[in-house]
Amino acid sequence: MKVLVLGGAGYIGSHTVYELITSGAEVVIIDSLETGHIKAVHPQAKFYKGDIRDRAFLDSVFEKEKGIDAAIHFAAYSLVGESMTNPLKYYENNMYGTMVLLQAMTAHGIDKIVFSSTAATYGEPERVPILETDKTFPTNTYGETKLSMEKMFKWTANATGLRYVSLRYFNACGAHTNGLIGEDHNPESHLIPIILQVPNGKRDSISVFGTDYDTPDGTCIRDYIHVLDLASAHILAAEYLMKGGESNIFNLGNGVGHSVKQVIETAEEATGLAIKTVYGDRRAGDPAVLIASSEKAKSVLGWKPKHDDLEEIISTAWNWHKNHPNGFEDK
């Protein structure tokens, strides 16, 4: 299988590329390196630096790389807070970029795409666990653009021979067990890497955003899913499309919720170190509980998360962060 990975130098993209190459696939990466890291690029992947909004660039890659079986699309901005203060930045890269990508793919006969979507497409859930058929009503621009991208695939598929799989992830976390790649965002906004900055001596304490939610300990509950389990789902989704599977949408989570307090306590166990915690106000737009039902991915794709223990997940993240306190800037 020859796979084009858009955004293959990013967090989830780079892990997926490593797993694709282990599975024997030939991988071509396109990444602008605006948020991705050249050191996250697998040495056996063919790498092209460029922007998906640049049609001439995409055409030139597709001319050189004949025989691409499927694309996996991670190339998007993903900071919720920034998407609220600068929404048009998100429309331009996420939506316009995807439109140009689809135009180029259509022109070059690439007709299968796996798409990196998000639980943020649901917004405040009506119930948990969340099913793929539940209402989608995003509460931030990031989720809105991802939902609009899903719809762009839907209508393009309707008009052409394109088939797509959209994967709605819950809270991606952890690092590759090989210790070579991990999470490195600038600025870092996700809970687990921020917690691990405390034992790493990069920050004094972790702030818990809100203690008055309607949950057993008052802090928000999320469904944490290991990045390697996300990677395996992308490969299964590409294989599903290769076998003729119809366009589809799947949630990806463990189906188990952990509160912010539980994540901090588990990080203390995984690191063996005390983590200073301060309790602050709620962060705007945070739903109290987000938990996935991933039964559909399990039954249709045959997906089975392997790293479903939170302490194990955090241990893989800690293994990366303690050896790379400055992320990919470290040797």
Ligand code: UDP
């Ligand atoms: N959170 C927190 N302190 C932080 C960062 C995050 O308490 O410094 C909480 C956040 O409010 C949410 C959970 O941790 O309830 C997960 O947040 P994250 O940003 O990692 O992912 P999200 O669920 O927003 O996609």
